Each structure stands twice: as C-alpha cells, then as structure tokens.
Amino acid sequence: MNGIFLDLSVADEVNSAVMGFVQAHGEFFLAIAHFLLTWMLVPLERALLATPAWVALPAIALLAWHATRRIGVVVVLTVGLYLIGSFGLWDKLMQTVALMIVATLLTLAIGLPLGIWMSGSERLRNVLQPVLDVMQTLPTFVYLVPVLMLFGLGKVPALLATVVYALPPLVRLTDLGIRQVDASVVEAAQSFGTTRMQRLFSVQLPLARPSIMAGMNQAVMMALAMVVIASMIGARGLGEDVLAGINNMDMGRGLQGGLAIVILAVVIDRITQAYGVGKRQRELGAKKS
Amino acid sequence: MNGIFLDLSVADEVNSAVMGFVQAHGEFFLAIAHFLLTWMLVPLERALLATPAWVALPAIALLAWHATRRIGVVVVLTVGLYLIGSFGLWDKLMQTVALMIVATLLTLAIGLPLGIWMSGSERLRNVLQPVLDVMQTLPTFVYLVPVLMLFGLGKVPALLATVVYALPPLVRLTDLGIRQVDASVVEAAQSFGTTRMQRLFSVQLPLARPSIMAGMNQAVMMALAMVVIASMIGARGLGEDVLAGINNMDMGRGLQGGLAIVILAVVIDRITQAYGVGKRQRELGAKKS
C-alpha cells in the first residue's frame, strides 16, 4: 500500500492459535464459568426474579431515601423504575440488575486496590497506563469471540467484558485522587505514626473521595453501556430489547429498552453517589433542601 | 407480567413520530451533514490520505518528541504506527484519524465550556447530570438509527455518535476539577480584582488541570471505543477491519484492526497528555529521565 511498510499479517497465526488454545484448555475455562454461574450470577438472578415487584419497588425507594434523604429524588427514581415495569420489562430489568451488581462489585474489588497501588508506584503506573488504554479501546468483540469460545455463550463472558470495560476509569480516577491529596496533610498524619493502612483509610481515601466517586460514576456508566454488548453474546436482560429494536429498526422498542437502561443507570448512580458523599457534604445538603 | 404495572408501550408512537420527523425535516439535516462533510471531514481526510507515510510518520514522531521529550516514548509510538502500516492498514488509519481529530476537537470545544459552566452553577449541574447519564448509557444504536435516517449513512452520524459518547467524562471531570480548586487560592486571586475570565484561565483551569486531563484521556478513549460503531454506520476506517473480522470469525483480522485502534489511542493519549502536563511537571519529568 505505502512503500515504506513491510507486509506483516498475523491474522492467520492468531486464528489458528486461538482455535488451538480453545481445543487445549476449553475445559478449564468452562469450569470457571460454571463456578461463577452457579455460585454468583444464577442465585442472585433467581432471588431477584423471585422478589415480586411490589416488594422490590418500595425496597428500592427506601434505599434511595436512606441514601439521598431527598424526597424529590426518591419519587423520580421510583417513577422511573415503575415505568420500566409498565413497559413490560421488569423481569429483564432484574436480569440486567443481577449482572450489573456482580459486575460493579467485581470492578470495585479489583479497581480500587489497583488504583491505590498505582498511586504509590510510578513504575506500576507506566506499565498499567497502556494496559488500561487497551482495555478501553480494544473493541469488545475482538476479545469477546475468543472469550466466548472459552467460556461459552451467556452471562460469564458478558460479565468479563463489562468488568474489563468498566475498570479503567475507576482505576485511573482512584490513582488521580490519591495523588492529588495535599502532601502536608499526609505529612502531618505520618508524624503521628500512621501506618500505611491507616494513612490510606483515614487520610488518602477520604480526601480522594470526590475523584474516586467520579471514577465510580464512570464505572457504572461504562458497565451499563455494556448491557447491549452483553446481550449480543447471549446475556438475558434489557439489552435484548434494544438488540431486537436495532435488528429490525423497531426504534420504539429499542428506545424503550434503551430508556430502561438509562433509568437503571440513573438509579444506581444516584444511590451510589449519595452513599459516597462525605458525612459533611451530606449534612450540608440535608440542611439546604 | 407483574401485577402492579400498567401496560404502557410507546413503541408504535415513537416509530411513526420518527418517520414523520424524517419526512418533514430530512432536507435540513442533510444540509448540515453536507456542510460538515465538505468543510471539515472530507478535506481533512483527503489531506491525510494524500500525505505519504514517509512524511507522516516522521512528522508524528517529531510531534511526540516535542510533546514528551522522551526518546523511549517516541520510539514506541513510532514503531506502533509503523506496525499499523505493516498490517496494510495505513490508509484506513488515516481515515480513522481524520474522524477522530474532528470528533476530539468538537468534544473539547463543547465539553470544556460546558464543564466550566457546570462548575459554577449547582442548578445546571442538577439538570445536566442526568443528561450526561443518558448520553453515556443510552445504547448508541437506539438514537443512531433515527440520526442515520436524518443524516444519511457515513461519517456524519459516526461523528455525532462519537461526540455524544466522548463528551460526558470530559464535562464531568472538568466540573470536578474546577470545584476542587482550593477556595483560599481563589479568594486571594479575587482580592486582586481578577475578572471571571482571568480567574478561569489563570487560576481555576491550571489548578484543575490534572482532572481535566483525566477527562481528556477518557474522552479520547471513549471516542476510540466508538470507531467500530462508526463503521457499523458506514464510516470508513479501522473499524471496518474489526467488523469484518467479527462477522467472519476472522479473529486475526479483527485483532489487527483492534490493535491498530489501540495503538492510535495510545499515540493520541500520550501526545495530548504530554501537552497537558503543567510546565513545572514537565521540567521535573525532563530532569528525571
């Protein structure tokens, strides 16, 4: 094409390597998938599906109240969820929620420690930065097809894809937040013999909270942006409706599914952000409203 | 499905509303698309495609050197780009780059002012927050199909989708960064009669820089994550190869395309981040290495 380039192509090698790997190690990965399914995803989904809407809806409303203490927010969120039910999407909502809960918890469990670790080591940051770039920009399907061949169709690869995509902003913003903590405050804490853990939990994390919460917010957004992709590889839930809408240009159906996802995003985001706000901010906020 | 819900469905109404809108206003939107195409996207793409690789590659290397001043980074980035060329994807790379440049500039041009504005108004933040949620989580295809009917297949809807998706993190992190600026520093600046603009440019933006740059990074990542979607609606470029790879189970080809996107992401990210680093950090960094 252009004179100066060699003519490289790894396509064929990659293809046969993947196939070979699948044949050789398929069993092992299927076992992992089986474990994740039977112990986390399926029971949670069952439980959620078994909960009648007239129990779930007030429960979520209560949670929202506990988190935000603002009646306006609670009403909007509850009406939103009720709307999803009225679109006939309640069961699918629950399926998506199950996936999202597990994905978000996994993201938190991996992302926070990674971000903390990264903030403390320039070298690790240099190594992780491009890895995070890859996680965010390598098109999902490129790695999803091999993953899918290993784990089988359905919830497990969807979970993996979601975590991979949601992780980077959380890691990055945790790292940023901790690095921005005022050095003189850390120094003062050090002078009292603060251990590494105490420093982390009583100084760095609280002071990095705004950044970390922004990372949380982005992680939740990313996770929910993956709902449709998840359905593309066979995970049940709201994504199915969007896909169906897309595949036959049924914009109305797609929009309903899409709106349901958005509402879910807003609900999760508002509740997590409210819990993430510092004690002080909350007091101020409560007094204001 | 569940007893407590009404049975709502807006699907049919939406479909006919969209159709009606397209018939009524199609011309207008086509004109916009035409404008964007003839004045921005096409000329840029032409120019990039007309530049031979042996000019472009050293030029980018120089730019990377100017930005980072680190020979190691320059080498890695250049080798990465050379690799894309060797995969036979140079022309597609240029097509994608053209789209990305326009999309990133538009995102910046909209996102920064919006973030700044948001940081100054609690009310605006309350309004914009859910809008940003929608932009990030409403599945692209849900709005893309109507957009596609209005603007036609190709670069323009791709551009729109990219900007919509890339905008939120930039807006959010600009807002966050500005709000985190130490109030006592702003107060001191105020005491010297700093105008709003001066405050913004000489105090708030420089001090919010780390957050804003994180927002930039996320915006670039999001934009590049949309390359494949862009190809789904007819934009040329690297996404095509990924799509072809996906559709034909040609994982190798998909991976090459995907890697090319990742490399592009890393190149853009490293260069913009390097330019975004403060003068002081740069001095420190330069001395260190």
Place this chain on the structure above:
Amino acid sequence: APQCGSDKPLRFAGITWESGQFYTSLIRTILESGYGCKTEVVNGSTAATETALVSGDLQLWVEQWNRTDIIKKGVEGGKIKLVGDLLADGGATEGFFVPDYVVNGDAKRGIEASAPDLRTVADMPKYKELFADDEELGKGRFLNCPTGWDCEKINNQKFKAYKLDSSYTNFRAGTGSALDAAVSSAVERGKPVLFYYWSPASLMGKYKFVQIKEPDYNQKCWETIKDPRAKEVCPSATPNSRLTVGMSTALIQSDPEVVSLIEKVQVKPETINASIARMAGEKKVPADVVTKEFLKANPAVWSAWVTPAAAAKLTEALK
C-alpha cells in the same frame, strides 16, 4: 439515462456474511469488467445498510432474505424491489442442527455418538441433559437465531408448536458472530450443541452438521408460525427462501441492463458452500479472489447471464 457507465458509482451494501460477500463481489466484478460500471461498497450493520437502501443512500443489497420490517416496508412503499433468484435448487434452507458427531460419532477424533437416536424434533426432549444449559439447571440449551432476526421470532413460535418450552431454554445468541463462535467452539472441542442454522453459510461448508427433521411444510401452520402474535400454533418446517437482490426502484428504472443481469444470476448451493468455506477457512481467502476463480472456472455458467458484448469484455478482463 443509465447510471451504469456514468461517473456515479453504483453503491452496494457491504454484506456482513461470506455468501453475501461472494454474491456482491460476483455481481460487482461482472458489472465493472463486463458493463463498465463503477461500483462501490459501503459497509455497515445490516439494519443500517437496509435503512440506507430504502432511503436511497444505497442502490443494491445483494443476498436479501427479505426478513426484516425495513425491507418489507420498503417494498410496500415502492422504494425498492427484490430482484432475481440467486440460489439454485429452490433457494436457501434453514432448520435445527447438531454436529454430525453427535449422531454418528467421529472415530477419527475418538468421539462416540452421544445422541444416536436424535432424528426428529420429537426426540429432542430425551436429550436435554446432553445439551444442558448452565444458566438454567435441568433444561437443555437450544441456540436460537440472534435476537430480533426474523428466524428468531419463527423459532419462538416453533418452540410452542413443538412443545419444547419445558425441556429447553430458548437461548438467543444476540448476534450472528456470537452464534458462530458458540457453534464453532463446541465443534472444535467435540462437544454437543444444538442450534438453529441456515444454508448457504460458511459454517455449513466448514463443518458437517446433521439437520433434525421437522414435520413437513404445511401452508396453514406456517402462517401461524410466521405470525408472532398467533396463540394457536401448529408444527411446520420452514419453506426454502428465495434469495434476491434488493434494488432501489430508481436504479431499476434507469438501468434495465443491470436488472436483467441480476435476474439471471444463479449459483448452485454446492458451489456457494465450497467458495465460502474457503473464504472462512483456516487461511481466509478474500471474496474477490474466490469470485475471480469461480468466473475463470465456469465461463459456461456466467455467459448465460450476460449480454454477448459483456461476455467478451469479461473474458478479456479475466485473462
């Protein structure tokens, strides 16, 4: 005035699967070399390119199965017409499949037949353990068409008609590529898998599958199966489909020569499956290479499709 021969290229939809790519390349080669047309391909997802076809953005959509509402509405609205009959022997087939080794075993790979008596859909419940679904314990997994495709809706109805609900999950892969990946991964590992598929398709050429017999085609029952809202469903196999080319009405009016070519283009299923198996094989061969070879090897076949003048030019170009 005909567009073919003018400066404006004929815009083809880029098809996302191999047989469609084969046909597209075939028709484009003939039009370019034989008729002096300019052509170009615009890639995109199926929904996007179909929408573009109906709105006049694209002019040809090769290997059209006439399955989506977009196309149906386009035809009804007079925006497009479906022309030709691309596949010989009555058109495309579809149905329920399992890999050959599931029924017959594979001595070479040391796989025993795990469902030797799986012949008809009535046998399926017996083997639900074999195709067990991890996500829904106690049921088998049936891989349906991707969500939103026409065949998905048809299979939903068939599920009712064949009373499979209690023994199988109606599992939708979500996308064609996901379905392909799931099937090939099972086949590569010699695992049992039960899925819906169609021909022509690359997997059909690449692997050996056994179709599970369905009750014979029955016009009245087929109507109930085709209608997703029908409550009472009775069993029927899917009839073969005519594969056509979606052409914009404007092009049909301006370019009768192109229409008459497309009306005649027809390829045998064996040829198609062999070609696309190469396209999708270990070494992926590009569509234009495969079509060139086909054209070179079968002048007798294609010379019946084209005008004598075009035939001469094409022969020249193929040398």
Place this chain on the structure above:
Amino acid sequence: MSAIEVRHIYKVFGQNEAQAMKMLLAGAPKSEVLERTGCNVGVHDVSLSIESGEIFCIMGLSGSGKSTLVRHFNRLIEPSSGEILVGGKDVLKLDDAALNKMRRNDMSMVFQNFGLLPHKTVIDNVCYGLTVRGEKGDGVVQNARRWIDRVGLKGYEAKYPDELSGGMRQRVGLARALAVDASILLMDEAFSALDPLIRGDMQGLLLELQISLKKTIVFITHDIDEALRIGQRIAILRDGRLVQAGTPGEILDHPVEDYVRRFVEKRVDLAAKPH
C-alpha cells in the same frame, strides 16, 4: 475623608443565619449563638472609620473576628448586615466591574494563610496583581524583582511556593501586595511568620511607605509592641465586637475594660521580666 468606614457590620457564618442574627440583635453572646444555632459569629456590630494615610492596627484574641472584618473591606465576604464605605463609596452597591476596579487599583491584601498561587513561581506570584490589571512587559518583571529583593528573596524567583519555608511564603505574599502599589494595604498578620530581624525591617518599610507615599494600612497583629511601634491607632476586638479604638496612648493609659488592660499589661510584664 475616611479611607474606610464601616457601620454596624454583622457577619454570621452558618446555615441558620437569620435565627442567629435575631439572637445577636436580642443581645445574646457569641458562645450562646454558637451553642444554640451552630452558627459562628464572625463580626458583631462593628463600626469604625480608618483615616486616609494612617496605619490602623487591629488586635484581639484569636478568633475574635479580625480577619473576617478586614475581608469586608474589599468585599471578599458579604456582611450579614451593615454598611461599608471605601473612599466614600458604598462597596456593597458596586457591580462586578466596579468592584474589580477598586480591588485592582485601590486595595491590596496580604493573607494570613498567604494565599499564594501554587502553580506559579515566586516571580509570577508577585507579578500577579499587575498582570491582572493588564500591565505587561519588562516594567512589570522589574518591579516584581525589586520587591522580591526588598523582602529578601533574591535568588528564589523561579521557585514554586511549596519549595519555600513558611516565612518565605509570607514574604512572597507581602511582595505581591506591595507590588501593585495600591493606596490601601490590608495586612492580615502579615509578619507573623517572620524572624525579628526581617520583621523589624518590614515594619520600617511600612512606616516608610506610609510617610512617603501616604498609604493607608490596616494591620492585624498579635504583637502589642509592633502595634505600638507602627500603629497610629489601634482597635481591639473581642468576640466579634469592637471593644476599644484609639491611639496607643489612649489604649495604654485608659483601657476601657479589663480585657484591654490585660492585652497591654502583658507587654509590660514581658518587658519587665528579668533575665
């Protein structure tokens, strides 16, 4: 004419401002307001006038409202109620543009917590007031350099605030405020982090500025010796209220209450201590 005049200024911090104001007007003391409403009383009914060209010292216990009061003069804080006149103009009625004009040309401030711009070097910090005003070119830099030398920071022009010691930071703030050459200087414990030598030097500088350039200087200090040395008048605050204002002589000889006497006594005490 008074350079600065304030009348019945009240400032209450906190959510229940209205309730706190009511309690204050009804005569409740600061500590009771704090306990009952959670509101901090910053300034409580202060009226005073500062003459043009004088050095006016403000003293008082820690937390008695000195910084809060001074911040009203250039309206960094809006009072809960009251009037503020600078050069006869009602500051509270100024629009943004006029307020900025006043802050640029007529007043500059040294902050107790320094308020340096952490992202700018020492010289850029010192230039700040000038560049904000739109001044450009060599003149600005030379002016800044002169002031940096004057406060004894030569050689540190290119350093950033976080590379400086506490007293050095304070001097950067001092140089920054002096560089704009405003007619009113607000100095909030501007010498508190300085050693006696540099401090003495800086006190001399202030006196010189006042005598030769007729600057009005509002000077918050905790050092009674300092106040006596440079202040033409001294005001003493307590719990947000103005207890007494007058010349050093008046304050020393006729303290209005025990609190004031103790402030003054302290000095005598120290000076009298044998070593």
Place this chain on the structure above:
Amino acid sequence: MSAIEVRHIYKVFGQNEAQAMKMLLAGAPKSEVLERTGCNVGVHDVSLSIESGEIFCIMGLSGSGKSTLVRHFNRLIEPSSGEILVGGKDVLKLDDAALNKMRRNDMSMVFQNFGLLPHKTVIDNVCYGLTVRGEKGDGVVQNARRWIDRVGLKGYEAKYPDELSGGMRQRVGLARALAVDASILLMDEAFSALDPLIRGDMQGLLLELQISLKKTIVFITHDIDEALRIGQRIAILRDGRLVQAGTPGEILDHPVEDYVRRFVEKRVDLAAKPH
C-alpha cells in the same frame, strides 16, 4: 542521656543533590549553591544534642532551616547525610514498624502550617494521634475534650478546620499534639498565630508540662522574649548552619557573632522604646 542528638546533618532539596553536596563540602555558601545548581540548602552540617526534660528553643532567620531540621527528628525528612539519634537509637536505621512506634509513643509535632486533616472535625483531629495508636472508647474522647477546653476551643468540637480562624486552627494542632502525651514535643512556631493572652497561657502550659511531666520540648520561635522566657537552651541557625547554642544567659552575654547579637539587641531595643 540526650533525648535527641544529631550529628553532621545535611539536607539539600532539588534534583542535583550530589553536585550540591559536593559544593557544600567544599565550603560554598547556600546562595551560591542555589544559583549554580538550583538546589535549596535546608540544613548544612548541623550537630546538636537536646537533653531529656529541657525546653530547647530554635531561632533563626526565616528560611534558615529550622523546620527542616526539626522534621529530621521524627524522620519526616531523610537527611542527605548525617546521623540522628533519638533516645540513643539511630532513627535512620529504624524499619517502618519501629519508626511508627517511635512516632506514636515518643514524639508528637505541631506544624507551622498546622497540617490539620480537613475532612475531620476538630475533635476527630484532636483524637487522631490516639486513634492511630489504636486507643478507643470514651477515654479518648474525654481526653480530647479536655485538651480542646485547655486551648480554649470549647464549643468548636464539631466544626471543621475551614470554619476556624488561623489561630484556632493552630490551637487544634496544638491540642492534637498534646493529646498523645508523648515524651518529646516538636513545636514548629506553634504559637505564631496566637494573641498575647492565649500565647502567655500556652507558654505557661508548656513550662508546667516540662516541670511536672519532664517532657522534652523542641520549640521553634521567632519571639526572642518567648525563647528567653521558656527556653533552657537556645540554638540559633543561619543559612542552614548552627551558629550558636547555649543558655539564654550565654547567648545574651556572649553572642558569638554579630548576627546573634542583632537577634538579641532587637529585644532590648523594643523593650526600651518609649511610648
């Protein structure tokens, strides 16, 4: 035994540490090192020993290295070279756990810039040193309350640092350091933002602590009167070097050089000024 002993401490800030150290050892002065290498000299070959149970005052020009020196004692700063012994133990050889143990039990520090935790209330700030040590329960809170009262901040327990005046913040830092009841107190201009009344009270408090509890107190101050009042020994720094160390009497009567004399003179000067 000395509570703290340092030997030949050097501290150079900046990128070219090695080069700067070479210049210093070759006898170059601080300003030349700064100009040539861009490195700030913090401490330059300081050796001194602080006896157990004494109040040791450190004075010197702003920027002369007082804060930097004191930060070495609890190893918040690693010296460029030199030895630090606390209670006879080499601090530089301690591992993380041992260092933390020492910081928790043996030393506490008041920072010149306060170093409060902005996200914690006053009472939580004061409790900090105790909770870090793992202490829990009512005792901790009561202890904290007692110290908050003692520094005169009763009523402000639930406020956040940004709601306090400068001097109040300083007193929170003071209470926090006193609450841990360590045997060594490092006080970096701990009274600089306090008015004379509270300051006198706090000086009394320190003397009392030293006499009744035999605490070792390292006290940085710019106020020679203060140093004379509470210090058993005084060290004077200049440009990072130790110029003289001795009892107040020695310093007053036999200043080793002009610089020291000027420090002392100042006081006499002020006290002698007529009013």
